[in-house]
Amino acid sequence: MASVSPVNGINEPTNEARTLPRRFAVSSNASSLQNLSQRFKISALKVFYGAKQVLQGIDLDIPANVVTAVIGPSGCGKSTLLRTLNRMHETIRHARMEGTILLDGEDILGLDVVRLRRRVGMVFQRPNPFPKSIFENVAYGLRINGYSGKLSESVEHSLRRAALWDEVKDQLHKSAYALSGGQQQRLCIARALAVDPEVLLLDEPCSALDPVTTAKIEELLFQLKPTCTIVIVTHNMQQAARTSDFSAFLLEGRLVEYQPTAKLFTNPSDPRTEAYITGRFG
Amino acid sequence: MSLRMAWRKSINIVMLSLTGACTLLAVSVLFFILGYLVWHGGKDVNWNFFVKLPAPVGESGGGMANAIVGSAKLLLLAMLLGVPVGVLTGIYLAEFGGRTFGFLVRYTADLLNGVPSIVIGIFAYAVVVIPMHHFSTLAGGFALGVMTIPITVRSTEEFLRAVPNHLREAALALGASKWKAILTVVLPAASAGILTGIMLALARVAGETAPLIFTAFGNPFWSSGWNEPIASLPVMIYNYALGAYADWHEQAWAAGLVLLAFVLLVNITTRLILSRKISVSR
Numbered sequence: 001m002a003s004v005s006p007v008n009g010i011n012e013p014t015n016e017a018r019t020l021p022r023r024f025a026v027s028s029n030a031s032s033l034q035n036l037s038q039r040f041k042i043s044a045l046k047v048f049y050g051a052k053q054v055l056q057g058i059d060l061d062i063p064a065n066v067v068t069a070v071i072g073p074s075g076c077g078k079s080t081l082l083r084t085l086n087r088m089h090e091t092i093r094h095a096r097m098e099g100t101i102l103l104d105g106e107d108i109l110g111l112d113v114v115r116l117r118r119r120v121g122m123v124f125q126r127p128n129p130f131p132k133s134i135f136e137n138v139a140y141g142l143r144i145n146g147y148s149g150k151l152s153e154s155v156e157h158s159l160r161r162a163a164l165w166d167e168v169k170d171q172l173h174k175s176a177y178a179l180s181g182g183q184q185q186r187l188c189i190a191r192a193l194a195v196d197p198e199v200l201l202l203d204e205p206c207s208a209l210d211p212v213t214t215a216k217i218e219e220l221l222f223q224l225k226p227t228c229t230i231v232i233v234t235h236n237m238q239q240a241a242r243t244s245d246f247s248a249f250l251l252e253g254r255l256v257e258y259q260p261t262a263k264l265f266t267n268p269s270d271p272r273t274e275a276y277i278t279g280r281f282g
Numbered sequence: 283m284s285l286r287m288a289w290r291k292s293i294n295i296v297m298l299s300l301t302g303a304c305t306l307l308a309v310s311v312l313f314f315i316l317g318y319l320v321w322h323g324g325k326d327v328n329w330n331f332f333v334k335l336p337a338p339v340g341e342s343g344g345g346m347a348n349a350i351v352g353s354a355k356l357l358l359l360a361m362l363l364g365v366p367v368g369v370l371t372g373i374y375l376a377e378f379g380g381r382t383f384g385f386l387v388r389y390t391a392d393l394l395n396g397v398p399s400i401v402i403g404i405f406a407y408a409v410v411v412i413p414m415h416h417f418s419t420l421a422g423g424f425a426l427g428v429m430t431i432p433i434t435v436r437s438t439e440e441f442l443r444a445v446p447n448h449l450r451e452a453a454l455a456l457g458a459s460k461w462k463a464i465l466t467v468v469l470p471a472a473s474a475g476i477l478t479g480i481m482l483a484l485a486r487v488a489g490e491t492a493p494l495i496f497t498a499f500g501n502p503f504w505s506s507g508w509n510e511p512i513a514s515l516p517v518m519i520y521n522y523a524l525g526a527y528a529d530w531h532e533q534a535w536a537a538g539l540v541l542l543a544f545v546l547l548v549n550i551t552t553r554l555i556l557s558r559k560i561s562v563s564r
Binding site for chain 2: 091117121122124128130132141144145196282
């Protein structure tokens, strides 16, 4: 497997890494988890929906300013894990968590949930723009948080970060529904970025999108990496391999393996991981 | 065998014609009423009808300006009472209500909707007219307002439930509190529907006579304030239709035509609003 280029810390994507036709093109290889500063420290995380236990005790550290992918078959709890990181699981009736999640050393259960969700933004599986104008969609998070600066500058900045500005700058006051699916998803990313989160959680952000649009969003993740910690849940293993620095493999609510992506996809240490990434189940 | 076949065929034809004839009858009732009203009342719907007070007995001419204004004032009061209570209860049911309590509230609203209007009238008489010792606009508005509550509750709830959940999630994930998400995203998305629900509720009570007879009572002159008895189109129709004079009957038909035109107009407007809204949000 070519182009596994060990670079220290944050990795710049090389063109080569993304154009080579391979089963798993690996974007980068942060060589070790220990050398990086940790954004999230998850320990003994258990989540229940009513009587059903979805996460069976997860210990996972998510490093700052890299992309971490969470993979695993349907129903393994990867979306649930993602949702607990900004306490969105609390919007589900009868959901309850045990264990601790530290964000920059602070217990997220001790944080004000509004503050937490400002710091940890989320992008969902299906593009879900508000039935408002493009401008108002991006400005929403700023407005509800009582932003005092210039809205239009901030909206432009966020749209640029989401690589959408050039496509929408002349139609900011049109309905967000007039955009294509991929543009809507980038709008949702811009909307999440507008409040300047430290972390961006993406829950299968490309599963409803075509390959060209998917490539645009993956490109975007590379560009966001220096300023934002990214956690992406994906069904698509090529996508995990292309976009992430670290990968966590979940199975039936347990963390099976957590490695630098290059290692997990080329030389997994657990036979179940190997079985999953080679398509023997899931 | 062929006899049986012929019998079956003839039964088929008879039933088909019967259902068709009944359908025709059902839809023609409205046109029949409309035609009848235009025939009898059309010539009296003139400028005077809208700007003049009823003529004294024995004089011809005159209008129902006081009843038109009266109906408008009563509907305004009904709206002031019914809209906040109905919409807020609808929000509670759709967004907060638990299963059992929500079911009870919903069921109660449906029962209230089924309470005969004359009973609502007696209720308003007992709680407003008797303590005040006289008939009044307030009492009439109260009776009509009570009648709009269940309709507004149920329509608000239905339209809020139709707002997709991913919009709520998007707002919550941006750090909106639940109430803020409802106020800034869910309610605007459902606003056209809620508005039409309110309009339909008003159209429904605009023609109510029974609750007004012993609350707002009626008034041949301008009502001087909210504390005075007041004329309204339905009560005017009731009084004039029972009167002994031919030109009173004509006036009653004219009032009926105006009232029906108002109700039809409201219904058509709501249809237009809803169809426009649907085409915008796909």
